[in-house]
Amino acid sequence: MTTHRLAFSKLDTAKFISHLDLMRTFQRAFLRADIPIKHTEGFHPHAFVSIPLPLSVGYSSVCEVLECQILGENPDLERVPERMNAVLPAGIEVKRCYEAQRAVKELAYVNYIVTLEYEAGAPFGADTAIQELLSRESLVVRKRSKKAKSGFTEVDLIPLIHKATVEERRDSVTLDLILRAQNPGLNPELIVSAIRSECPEAAPDFALFHRRSVLDEGMQVWE
Structure with missing residues (x-):
């Protein structure tokens, strides 16, 4: 049977919906939109x-x-976004529905925009310090692991960072990151944790995370 994919956005207050609740939300939305699925x-x-x-x-x-x-037979995929958006909560919007062409294993990288915010304005030289940190040959951090007996494991972030661009603004520093998506993937929160421990002078008061695109090994959009 053909696998279909829905491309959607998750913005505003919807970003606080957990993964399991999001799955339930879509399951109910299919029922309310009268779209039969397997x-x-x-x-x-x-x-x-x-x-x-x-x-x-x-x-x-x-x-x-x-x-x-x-x-x-021959479901009308073009009408799926409109029907789903009519019953989905604010902040979740289906952009399109299409037949899957590429395997999930081809999903290689994720582009994140991470905004580091400072109540008193970005510290002088914060962007340089962070860029130098992410340009190291190795950056080992400790993270939680359910598989390790101690509950923690160490991971080197540098091999998992394909590209990192740092830009300082008046009140914030923006990180444009392309990170490994899977096997293993890199959560950008680990990068912020590394900044807090290795560059305390550049540690932010708040950090905002936004996923901009998912990419294949050739840096082309995966869909």
């Missing part, structure tokens, strides 16, 4: 939907993808 078999069937690269709570995005299997 369900699992058994005593308690549920809608067969998945998101290849779940977004962390608090992150906004304009490039999310949900996979499903819309039933029926």
Whole structure:
């Protein structure tokens, strides 16, 4: 059976919806929009939907993808966004629905925009300090791990950073990052943690995370 994908954005207050609640939201939306999709078999069937690269709570995005299997002969995919958007909550908007052409394993990189905010304005030289930090040959940090007996493991961030551009503004510093998406992927929060520990003078008061695009190995948009 053909796999279909919904390209959608998750903005404003919707960014605080957890992954599991987002899945339930879409399952209910398919029902309310009267769009039949494949369900699992058994005593308690549920809608067969998945998101290849779940977004962390608090992150906004304009490039999310949900996979499903819309039933029926020659379903009208062009009308799916309109029907879904009529029943989805504010902040979640389906841009288009299409047949999947590429495997999830081809999803290689994610482009994040990370905004570091400072109540008293960006410290002098913060952008230079952060750029130098991310230009090191190695940057090992400690992160939580369910597999490690100690509950923590160490990871070198540098091999997982394909590109990092740092720009300082009056009250903030913006990081334009292209990071490995999977096997293993890199959560940009680890980069902010490294800044706090290695460059305390550039540590932000707040950090905002936005996912701008998902890319393949050739730096082309994956969809």
